Amino acid sequence: MGMADEIYGKLVTEILDEGIWDKDQNVRTxxxxxxxxxxxxxxxxxMQFDNSEVPILTTKRVPWKSAIHELLWFYVKRTSDCSYLDENNVKIWKEWTNGQNNIGKAYGYQLGKPIMLKGQITNQVHNLxxxxxxxPASRRHVVSLWNIDDLDQMELYPCVWNNQWLVKQGTxxxxxxxxxxxxxxxxxxxxxxxxxxxxxVAQxxxxxxGTLTLNLNDVHIYERHIDSLKEQIQRTPFLAPELWINPEIKNIDDFTINDFRLMNYEYHPSINMEIAI
Incomplete structure:
Protein backbone atom coordinates (compact mmCIF):
# COMPACT_ATOMS: atom_id res chain seq x y z
CA MET A 1 0.00 0.00 0.00
CA GLY A 2 1.39 3.39 -1.00
CA MET A 3 2.17 5.69 1.91
CA ALA A 4 0.70 8.69 0.06
CA ASP A 5 -2.68 6.97 -0.30
CA GLU A 6 -2.76 6.06 3.39
CA ILE A 7 -1.90 9.57 4.60
CA TYR A 8 -4.29 11.15 2.10
CA GLY A 9 -7.15 8.79 2.96
CA LYS A 10 -6.85 9.54 6.68
CA LEU A 11 -6.94 13.29 6.04
CA VAL A 12 -9.94 13.04 3.71
CA THR A 13 -11.80 10.98 6.33
CA GLU A 14 -10.96 13.46 9.07
CA ILE A 15 -12.25 16.39 7.02
CA LEU A 16 -15.44 14.56 6.12
CA ASP A 17 -16.06 13.56 9.75
CA GLU A 18 -14.92 16.67 11.60
CA GLY A 19 -14.73 19.48 9.05
CA ILE A 20 -16.47 22.84 9.47
CA TRP A 21 -18.81 24.16 6.77
CA ASP A 22 -18.48 27.74 5.47
CA LYS A 23 -22.12 27.99 4.35
CA ASP A 24 -22.68 30.83 6.81
CA GLN A 25 -20.23 33.01 4.84
CA ASN A 26 -20.09 34.83 1.52
CA VAL A 27 -17.42 32.68 -0.15
CA ARG A 28 -15.26 33.92 -3.03
CA THR A 29 -15.15 30.71 -5.07
CA MET A 47 1.17 15.86 6.17
CA GLN A 48 4.66 14.41 6.52
CA PHE A 49 6.46 11.99 4.22
CA ASP A 50 9.76 10.26 4.94
CA ASN A 51 10.39 10.11 1.16
CA SER A 52 11.26 6.42 1.26
CA GLU A 53 8.84 6.14 -1.67
CA VAL A 54 7.31 8.49 -4.23
CA PRO A 55 4.32 10.27 -2.62
CA ILE A 56 1.85 10.06 -5.48
CA LEU A 57 -1.69 8.72 -5.24
CA THR A 58 -2.61 5.39 -6.82
CA THR A 59 -6.31 5.47 -5.86
CA LYS A 60 -6.73 7.76 -8.84
CA ARG A 61 -4.47 8.84 -11.68
CA VAL A 62 -2.45 11.97 -10.94
CA PRO A 63 -1.35 13.59 -14.23
CA TRP A 64 2.29 13.56 -13.19
CA LYS A 65 3.74 15.11 -16.35
CA SER A 66 1.42 18.11 -16.05
CA ALA A 67 2.43 18.42 -12.39
CA ILE A 68 6.13 18.47 -13.32
CA HIS A 69 5.50 20.89 -16.19
CA GLU A 70 3.86 23.31 -13.74
CA LEU A 71 6.81 22.89 -11.37
CA LEU A 72 9.32 23.55 -14.16
CA TRP A 73 7.29 26.59 -15.24
CA PHE A 74 7.56 28.01 -11.74
CA TYR A 75 11.08 27.07 -10.63
CA VAL A 76 13.06 26.68 -13.86
CA LYS A 77 11.34 28.98 -16.37
CA ARG A 78 10.45 31.40 -13.55
CA THR A 79 7.82 33.28 -15.49
CA SER A 80 4.10 33.97 -15.32
CA ASP A 81 3.77 33.84 -19.11
CA CYS A 82 1.70 30.79 -20.05
CA SER A 83 3.41 30.08 -23.39
CA TYR A 84 5.41 27.20 -21.90
CA LEU A 85 2.21 25.57 -20.66
CA ASP A 86 0.56 26.08 -24.05
CA GLU A 87 3.52 24.48 -25.83
CA ASN A 88 3.17 21.42 -23.64
CA ASN A 89 -0.65 21.23 -23.72
CA VAL A 90 -1.01 21.90 -19.99
CA LYS A 91 -4.39 23.54 -19.35
CA ILE A 92 -4.55 23.72 -15.54
CA TRP A 93 -4.13 27.51 -15.46
CA LYS A 94 -6.64 28.41 -18.19
CA GLU A 95 -9.29 29.64 -15.73
CA TRP A 96 -6.83 32.18 -14.27
CA THR A 97 -5.02 33.30 -17.42
CA ASN A 98 -5.60 36.93 -18.41
CA GLY A 99 -5.86 38.52 -21.84
CA GLN A 100 -2.08 38.80 -22.09
CA ASN A 101 -1.75 35.02 -21.63
CA ASN A 102 -0.15 35.28 -18.20
CA ILE A 103 -1.16 35.08 -14.54
CA GLY A 104 0.17 38.47 -13.52
CA LYS A 105 2.90 38.88 -10.91
CA ALA A 106 2.28 35.48 -9.36
CA TYR A 107 4.28 32.30 -8.76
CA GLY A 108 7.02 32.11 -11.42
CA TYR A 109 7.23 35.89 -11.63
CA GLN A 110 8.13 36.08 -7.94
CA LEU A 111 10.73 33.32 -8.31
CA GLY A 112 12.40 34.98 -11.29
CA LYS A 113 12.11 38.57 -10.09
CA PRO A 114 15.61 40.11 -9.85
CA ILE A 115 16.65 40.81 -6.26
CA MET A 116 19.76 42.39 -4.76
CA LEU A 117 21.40 40.24 -2.09
CA LYS A 118 24.93 40.64 -0.72
CA GLY A 119 25.70 43.17 -3.42
CA GLN A 120 24.74 40.87 -6.30
CA ILE A 121 21.67 40.58 -8.52
CA THR A 122 20.10 37.14 -8.25
CA ASN A 123 16.67 35.54 -7.87
CA GLN A 124 15.06 33.43 -5.17
CA VAL A 125 15.86 30.08 -6.80
CA HIS A 126 19.52 30.79 -7.55
CA ASN A 127 19.95 32.30 -4.09
CA LEU A 128 18.41 29.22 -2.45
CA PRO A 136 23.96 24.87 5.01
CA ALA A 137 23.56 25.55 8.75
CA SER A 138 21.40 28.61 8.11
CA ARG A 139 17.75 28.60 9.13
CA ARG A 140 17.04 31.32 6.55
CA HIS A 141 16.64 29.12 3.48
CA VAL A 142 13.17 30.47 2.72
CA VAL A 143 11.41 30.98 -0.61
CA SER A 144 8.32 33.20 -0.55
CA LEU A 145 5.70 33.63 -3.25
CA TRP A 146 3.67 36.04 -1.15
CA ASN A 147 4.70 39.60 -2.00
CA ILE A 148 2.14 41.99 -0.55
CA ASP A 149 3.21 44.77 -2.93
CA ASP A 150 2.24 42.65 -5.95
CA LEU A 151 -0.91 40.92 -4.72
CA ASP A 152 -3.30 43.18 -6.62
CA GLN A 153 -1.44 42.32 -9.83
CA MET A 154 -1.80 38.55 -9.41
CA GLU A 155 -4.60 36.66 -11.17
CA LEU A 156 -4.67 34.28 -8.20
CA TYR A 157 -3.09 34.74 -4.79
CA PRO A 158 -0.58 31.94 -4.13
CA CYS A 159 -2.09 29.01 -2.21
CA VAL A 160 1.23 27.30 -1.55
CA TRP A 161 2.99 30.50 -0.65
CA ASN A 162 6.19 29.65 1.20
CA ASN A 163 8.78 26.91 1.64
CA GLN A 164 11.74 26.46 3.96
CA TRP A 165 14.75 24.20 3.50
CA LEU A 166 16.79 22.74 6.35
CA VAL A 167 20.08 20.84 6.16
CA LYS A 168 20.82 18.46 9.04
CA GLN A 169 23.74 16.02 8.98
CA GLY A 170 24.04 16.21 5.21
CA THR A 171 20.31 15.62 4.67
CA VAL A 201 17.45 20.59 -5.30
CA ALA A 202 19.04 17.71 -3.37
CA GLN A 203 20.65 16.52 -6.59
CA GLY A 210 15.20 14.09 3.91
CA THR A 211 11.60 14.54 4.99
CA LEU A 212 8.87 16.44 3.18
CA THR A 213 6.39 18.24 5.44
CA LEU A 214 3.31 20.16 4.32
CA ASN A 215 1.59 22.54 6.74
CA LEU A 216 -1.94 23.16 5.50
CA ASN A 217 -3.68 26.09 7.19
CA ASP A 218 -7.17 25.81 5.66
CA VAL A 219 -7.41 22.31 4.21
CA HIS A 220 -10.79 21.72 2.64
CA ILE A 221 -13.06 19.57 0.54
CA TYR A 222 -15.45 21.22 -1.87
CA GLU A 223 -19.07 20.19 -1.50
CA ARG A 224 -19.28 18.79 -5.03
CA HIS A 225 -16.15 16.67 -4.44
CA ILE A 226 -17.49 14.78 -1.43
CA ASP A 227 -19.04 11.81 -3.24
CA SER A 228 -16.00 11.42 -5.51
CA LEU A 229 -13.62 11.40 -2.57
CA LYS A 230 -15.75 8.93 -0.63
CA GLU A 231 -15.49 6.60 -3.62
CA GLN A 232 -11.77 7.18 -4.04
CA ILE A 233 -10.70 6.40 -0.48
CA GLN A 234 -12.55 3.07 -0.62
CA ARG A 235 -10.26 1.85 -3.40
CA THR A 236 -7.39 -0.51 -2.63
CA PRO A 237 -4.09 1.31 -3.28
CA PHE A 238 -1.31 -0.07 -5.44
CA LEU A 239 2.37 -0.02 -4.58
CA ALA A 240 4.11 3.33 -5.07
CA PRO A 241 5.96 3.86 -8.36
CA GLU A 242 9.59 4.90 -8.81
CA LEU A 243 10.77 8.26 -10.11
CA TRP A 244 13.94 8.40 -12.22
CA ILE A 245 15.61 11.79 -12.50
CA ASN A 246 18.51 12.25 -14.90
CA PRO A 247 21.61 12.13 -12.65
CA GLU A 248 23.65 14.11 -15.18
CA ILE A 249 21.79 17.34 -14.36
CA LYS A 250 23.84 19.45 -11.94
CA ASN A 251 22.31 22.89 -12.56
CA ILE A 252 18.74 23.69 -11.52
CA ASP A 253 18.14 25.60 -14.77
CA ASP A 254 19.00 22.60 -16.95
CA PHE A 255 16.07 20.36 -15.98
CA THR A 256 13.50 19.60 -18.69
CA ILE A 257 10.54 17.24 -18.77
CA ASN A 258 12.76 14.67 -20.52
CA ASP A 259 14.83 14.31 -17.34
CA PHE A 260 11.97 12.61 -15.47
CA ARG A 261 10.44 9.15 -15.80
CA LEU A 262 7.76 7.76 -13.52
CA MET A 263 8.15 4.00 -13.66
CA ASN A 264 5.73 1.24 -12.63
CA TYR A 265 2.93 3.73 -11.92
CA GLU A 266 -0.20 1.63 -11.46
CA TYR A 267 -3.39 3.50 -10.59
CA HIS A 268 -7.17 3.35 -10.49
CA PRO A 269 -9.19 5.33 -13.06
CA SER A 270 -9.44 9.10 -12.82
CA ILE A 271 -12.33 10.57 -10.87
CA ASN A 272 -14.02 13.63 -12.30
CA MET A 273 -14.07 16.66 -9.98
CA GLU A 274 -15.32 20.05 -11.06
CA ILE A 275 -12.97 23.02 -10.66
CA ALA A 276 -14.12 25.84 -8.40
CA ILE A 277 -13.05 29.29 -9.64
Missing part, protein backbone atom coordinates in the same frame (compact mmCIF):
# COMPACT_ATOMS: atom_id res chain seq x y z
CA UNK A 30 -17.98 29.70 -7.41
CA UNK A 31 -18.83 26.83 -9.75
CA UNK A 32 -19.21 27.24 -13.50
CA UNK A 33 -22.96 27.75 -12.99
CA UNK A 34 -22.10 30.71 -10.69
CA UNK A 35 -23.41 29.03 -7.54
CA UNK A 36 -21.26 29.31 -4.40
CA UNK A 37 -18.55 26.65 -4.01
CA UNK A 38 -18.85 25.81 -0.32
CA UNK A 39 -16.26 23.75 1.53
CA UNK A 40 -15.85 21.63 4.61
CA UNK A 41 -12.49 22.39 6.20
CA UNK A 42 -10.06 21.80 9.04
CA UNK A 43 -7.57 24.30 10.41
CA UNK A 44 -3.84 23.65 10.53
CA UNK A 45 -3.24 20.05 9.54
CA UNK A 46 0.11 18.52 8.67
CA UNK A 129 20.77 26.83 -4.23
CA UNK A 130 23.84 28.96 -3.52
CA UNK A 131 23.01 29.40 0.15
CA UNK A 132 22.26 25.70 0.65
CA UNK A 133 25.70 24.87 -0.73
CA UNK A 134 27.66 27.65 0.95
CA UNK A 135 25.80 28.12 4.23
CA UNK A 172 17.97 18.11 2.98
CA UNK A 173 14.53 18.55 4.55
CA UNK A 174 11.70 20.59 3.05
CA UNK A 175 8.78 22.29 4.79
CA UNK A 176 6.00 23.62 2.55
CA UNK A 177 3.36 26.05 3.84
CA UNK A 178 -0.06 26.50 2.25
CA UNK A 179 -2.61 29.10 3.31
CA UNK A 180 -5.32 27.15 1.46
CA UNK A 181 -5.35 23.60 0.13
CA UNK A 182 -8.04 21.93 -1.99
CA UNK A 183 -7.73 18.29 -0.98
CA UNK A 184 -9.56 16.92 -4.02
CA UNK A 185 -7.62 18.51 -6.85
CA UNK A 186 -4.76 20.69 -5.60
CA UNK A 187 -3.26 18.60 -2.83
CA UNK A 188 -2.24 15.51 -4.88
CA UNK A 189 -0.47 17.83 -7.34
CA UNK A 190 1.25 19.80 -4.59
CA UNK A 191 2.58 16.81 -2.67
CA UNK A 192 4.08 15.18 -5.76
CA UNK A 193 5.46 18.45 -7.14
CA UNK A 194 7.31 19.43 -4.02
CA UNK A 195 8.74 15.93 -3.70
CA UNK A 196 10.09 16.33 -7.24
CA UNK A 197 11.45 19.80 -6.44
CA UNK A 198 13.11 18.44 -3.30
CA UNK A 199 14.75 15.69 -5.36
CA UNK A 200 15.95 18.25 -7.90
CA UNK A 204 22.19 19.87 -7.56
CA UNK A 205 23.35 20.64 -4.01
CA UNK A 206 24.70 17.17 -3.21
CA UNK A 207 22.61 16.41 -0.13
CA UNK A 208 20.74 13.24 0.81
CA UNK A 209 16.95 13.37 0.62
Missing amino acids: TWSDCSPAYTKSLISKQ VAELINN LHLVVNARSNDIGLGNPFNVFQYYVLQRM VTGYKL
